[in-house]
Amino acid sequence: MGSERGAEFDGDGGDAEFDGDETDPAVAVELDGVTKRYGETAAVDDVGLRVREGEFFTLVGPSGCGKTTTLRLIAGFEEPTSGTVRFAGESMSGVPPEDRDVGVVFQSYALFPHMTVGENVAYGLNFADPPEGMTRDERVAELLELVDLPDAADRDPESLSGGQQQRIAMARALAPGPDVLLLDEPMSALDARLRERLRAQVKRIQSELGITTIYVTHDQEEALAVSDRVAVMNGGTPEQVAPPRTVYREPATRFVAEFVGDNNVFAGSVVDTPAEGAIAVDVDGGDETLRVRIDAGTATSVGDRAVFCVRPEHLRVASAGEAAGDEPAAPAGENALRATVASAEFLGETTRVTLDWGDRELLVRAVDPLDGAVTVGFDPGDAHVIEVESR
Amino acid sequence: MGSERGAEFDGDGGDAEFDGDETDPAVAVELDGVTKRYGETAAVDDVGLRVREGEFFTLVGPSGCGKTTTLRLIAGFEEPTSGTVRFAGESMSGVPPEDRDVGVVFQSYALFPHMTVGENVAYGLNFADPPEGMTRDERVAELLELVDLPDAADRDPESLSGGQQQRIAMARALAPGPDVLLLDEPMSALDARLRERLRAQVKRIQSELGITTIYVTHDQEEALAVSDRVAVMNGGTPEQVAPPRTVYREPATRFVAEFVGDNNVFAGSVVDTPAEGAIAVDVDGGDETLRVRIDAGTATSVGDRAVFCVRPEHLRVASAGEAAGDEPAAPAGENALRATVASAEFLGETTRVTLDWGDRELLVRAVDPLDGAVTVGFDPGDAHVIEVESR
């Protein structure tokens, strides 16, 4: 991931909304009011997106939300029903895929079955020269090395396992050094180890060569780890476009909050506004009143409906016995909820524990075994208010 | 995951090695010395596995390690080059797939292109009755509901998105309620949310009906979360077959340690055996001597080579300044390593930080931003010794 991500490590930056204007040369790919219908249904619905030059831009979203369709529109395999796709400010309408200088990795690999692995990787070099000072063969060897299949050049794609095929598809797309790389779940068939290594490589190549990359993944952790910005799509439209940290910590909508990472979303009525930047909410489905930090700018009054979320890792759990005994149930100013353990899933590093709290469930993290009644606490500052609706 | 997993929550159980004998009726599927060669290469190499009735058994392993081939051998699409596949003790050699009562979801979906989605799902019901008291159509509707595509029955498979196709493949395999379900990365194209919901459903169906499930996934977290036992395969052979907790916490080989979850694996020479169940190791590539807990039974002496691992979440990190000042560098009996931050990846819940430590890298977890020089400490008891080799 290198220093680049390290440098950005602690700043959310001011780039949550990208603000280039239409002629901004830094805009590599722009979708302007793009809609694509299949019969009745709009697979992509009035999408506006701008992807910066050299940016690593990720699309995430539930199955069927239009990610693949968006990529296909950018690559030029589909013409939008309405709206415009622009590359560096120029409308691409009517420009065939081969003239768009995009590299594509399909969800289904799409290796040419009649060519060897080496021929597959070399195919794009028929239409673009390999990087300066490199022969075709060297380039192919380099890319096979990159995807960890250095000896596969003479094999038949069909004799490769799913993951191996996917890696070849990656190498093939990268070989001609495209300006824009479109990756549709390029690593869905790879194990975590390999995926990490490959995505580090892709990131390196991408940032070295300044390739604009638009990446579709269903692996949200991956999306967060690798992207400059993430677009979270739902039902054909992006609900939030922002850097990973923002998406994770300040989800713009309830959908984003629930889709990216585990989360506990609460909705309820504001019963008090104890201080500037703080509200107290009577949460639906539970019987406690919870205190929640709120952005100073948001005007709230008693009676409003508020939706907020707290990540499982911000919920501190203690077994109820403990809580009642040694320690105060919650530090001053904190929230405390009484719940019981419903089930737990061992995830390795942590265990995801589901708690029953009133009518609803809470997700928390645990390292040590947990059972029975527990107390859950969280700091009002760890809550993020998603929306407030005045009554 | 429901009470079943909750019940198992804090016990590693005594089932690390499953000990049914050959005629044990509880063995649903057994591979006995099974080898499958494609030309020169053995895709599956002398594999012995026993899968218990009703068990959720997961195969994980790097791309190309033979997972798909193993499933194909069990399903009967391939005959082993040598060895025997047994179902409930009976040799399956020569038994065609349709007589094996297995449900299969292929890595490549393999939907019937000339049938609608509904017809695809209903197909297996031609040969098996739907569950008691249910019509065919109800069953189909139920399964489409299950995979979250209630309105897709009349659609063409080709008009579905990748993830939608994958879900239909799942529904189709589940419909006739097979005895053995073979799932080859059935959710690789699905997002985390949907995957969680689906796998909970599969688990439920599976445990309610006692279906023996053999599951291939490259998602290690999923493997750990969902499985009764996990087989970690490498190069055609399982390196460890054990419950998730054991695999994660007590990896049997260096490969398993590194493959399942992030890990820091150290190798070095034993320089001291300070107490029963403890050794001190001079680690290759770093210049500290580390103290490590070791199983009481393992005989070690100074000069032996030892390999051990410590999970990132067990490495406590403090910025070097802090460590030098307020707090002691490490509590008594702990290890302390000096390292510098190399890079960080934001993963949402945590941040994966890579540290440079001597010649090598260490992986740690951080919530707050980290930078510059740090001190890393771990408890000897959090280390797991993988192997000791006498000199």
Place this chain on the structure above:
Amino acid sequence: MTGTDTQRLTRLREGVESHALTALAVLTSAALVVAFYYPTATVLIEAVVVDGAVTLAVFADVLTDPFYFGELARLLSGESPAAVARSLASPDRRLGIVGFTAYQAVLSTIASVALGLPAAYLLARFEFPGRKTLRSLTIVPFVLPSIMVAVGFVATFGDNGTLNAALTAIGLPPVDLLFTLEAVVIAHAFYNAPLVARVTTAAWESVDASAVETARSLGAGPVRAFVDVVAPQVYPAVLTGAALTFVFTFGTFPIVLALGGFQLATVEVFIYRLVRDLSYAEAAALAIVELVISLGVLLAYLRYEARQSTNTRGARPLPRRPLVPTAPTLRELLPRAGLAAYAVVAGVIFLAPIASMILASVTGGDGALTLNHYRFLVERQQTGAAFQVRPWPAIRNSLVFATGATLLALPMGVVVAVLTTRRYRGRTLVDAAAMAPLAVSGIIVGLGLLRGLVFGVEIAGWRIAASGAVAVVVAHAVSGYPFVVRTVSPGLDGLDRSLVESARALGASRARVIRDVELPLVWPAVVAGAAFAFAISIGEFTSTVVLATGADAYTMPVAIERFIGRRLGPATAMGVVLLVVTGLSFVVIERLGGDHRGL
């Protein structure tokens, strides 16, 4: 070479490539107009333009003539549908010539499919030595001149034929097969069952094994998995074969009269007579009727094909089974027993007539074996006058023309296949236009070529005419290219579109993708199409004799026709030459194309 030069060259190449498709489409259209549409139109127009005046009277006469349309004609001439329906239901209903022609074509199609499918099963699902050669040879019957088939059939199925000799020898009563509808239907199947077998084999080989495996894992036995998964994917190909068979047998002419007799006369027989008598108006009207029916069937089929079009390119083809059973189980033995029974039938229907032909070529007038007929060929070659047809130039011309026609038909067929696999309005029209050469009466095409090409058109004081070798090649290509379309287009249609898209994203132009990805992937279909185009050219007679000028452009079928005399020996000898030359050619063609993996 400097960088800019390279760039310029690259740009030039890209420019050429990006227009290649358009250029080919234009050339194809030009070839079609010149060698088919314009010529044919000069004849068909006579149905509606009589003595310079436009009239529908001729048509009306034909359509309301019960001789042609049976009971239907009464409907067309205004009788009540109920009355017509009643008489249609009566046992002595009249079909009319058109009705009868359709009837025998349907029977022939059924027979061809019935005899072709087991062969496809054998070729697609079993492995045995010589399988590929056998597959290559299946096309041979397709090119045999009808007179050769008649000779073979008379010798095999006649009163004194091999079949009756065999039946008598095993104590069975002889059959009186000749000059019946059955004989005609069997002869039609002789021609067309191999066609059905070929197209079906190709489709069968392209079924993805994982679909079958899934069906099996869901509980379907092999038969059921076949019915549910394989059959639907093979079905369109069977229908392709059936549709083509219907069209060919609907337009049949010499075979019905040679093996059935005039009682079984078809529409084409009357077209021939009317053209011979220069009664063009009625001939053209009949030809249009024939065209409409044939094209209607083709289009109905194409509609169906488009609906069925599925991604059939199997990642993994079904494995072939050894022909020799591996275990003596019922499951292993039963299909093979069926195939054995089929082999007997096929031996009688396909091999015996060919064997009889070969035997006839070495049998003298006295019934003794002789090489005289071949000696005749050699003598004719050595001493024949310059204006006479000699065997070697005929062989040479056949091969040269067929090669040329194939090389021309391939790009034409591929371009049209590419055009017809896209979805757009008016596609049916393009389909119809592209398939029309199959559906128009050969006699009419021949006459049209004479008028349109040999005599030429007068444009601005110049008479533009074309005949000779080049014209023959173009005409043959026009006859053969629909086969390329029909074999290639389902494959193209079924290709995973992400393959095409990958290539385009990597920078390949549309034309380049066809060359680099699509054609290689449907290569077996391309080879099959090439074989058909080659076969059509080899077997073509009507336009060859019209366009060939002088003895130097004659082909093997023309030589055969010339060598027909009172004794058929010399002609059959030439027929055997044709058999051998074509058989070898097909083996070579398919070997050349055979390196590529199955469709």
Place this chain on the structure above:
Amino acid sequence: SAERTDGSDGGDGSGSDGTGDGTDTDDGDGEGDGGDDETPTLTVATYTSFIDAPSVSPGEWLKEEFESRVDAELEWATPDNEVNYYVERAASGAGIDADLYVGLTTEDLVRVDEELDGDLFAEAGEIEGRDAVKQGLRFDPFDRAVPYDTGYVSLVYDGTTMEAPETFDGLLDDEHAGALIAQNPGASSTGRAFLLHTINRFGDGGVASDGDGEAIEGEDGDPDYDYLDYWTDLQENDVRVLGSWDDAYAAWSEGEAPIVVSYSTDQVFADMEGQDLEKHQIRFLNDQAYANPEGMAVFADADEPDLAREFMSFMLEPDVQGEIAQRNVAFPATDGAELPSDYAELAKEPADPVTFTYDELQGSVDAWVEAWERQFAGN
């Protein structure tokens, strides 16, 4: 190829050899002003078997002999559509690329005259030896076609298995059920000759009366029994009508039926091939056979009309007549042709040849064939 269409007989730049476009016919050279010292080329159009039959054909001999007698080159043209080819050429204004046609029949002339308004053929005019042509064979009332030989269509039967009936009526006998193979009168000249013979015998029953107002009366003298009635009876007696003479003869040779409609010269071939003549018996029904005289005529558009007439005279010379008869396996058209004395032994002539005249055929023959077709093939 492209050529100028105006001034078609000027030598203005049109190709003279025709090899460029593959046509090997002469188009416009050799006559008039241009190269006098060139050997003139005479293009003779005919049907293929006249020059290229597997057994014998007169073409080669005629060409050599003519070229040795006359300072000219003879080129054969054998378009597939035969005379129709020239009708088409004339109709489409493409110009006639031959000088004369050899092999015209009465029906050809009738058809040509019905189709074309102008004249395709010129009057024969002065032809040496034309007077020697037998009176009964002169079939062209307009004196264009000059007969050069004639054939007779009769029955051929296998004498080793049966004895053919002597009369038309005999063919209807039960014992001859399924015995006869004939040909499609719509496509085969033997088939048509046999049909015409039955019309001559039984009358046409007024089938074509709208053409010339009167019916052909049959020689059988029964006005209520016409050729269609006869064919109904034949059909009931299982006659086979196959497509072409080839089909019919092949089926007969294989023993499918013992009698076939063919030529009365059959034994000449049989003898040539050393076959058992007993198997190749000729039968003239009612002692008759239908005569098919063949004629030749100069194209009105001929480039070399004089040379063409010279050729016609040549064709009528006694020795040439003899050769034609033997090589075309037919009978000479002239009296006094030089034939081997035993020729008549194998080539049989009927006592009573019958044939329809031009006038009788004109306006009728199409209707006769059509009526027969409709009866025979009605489905």
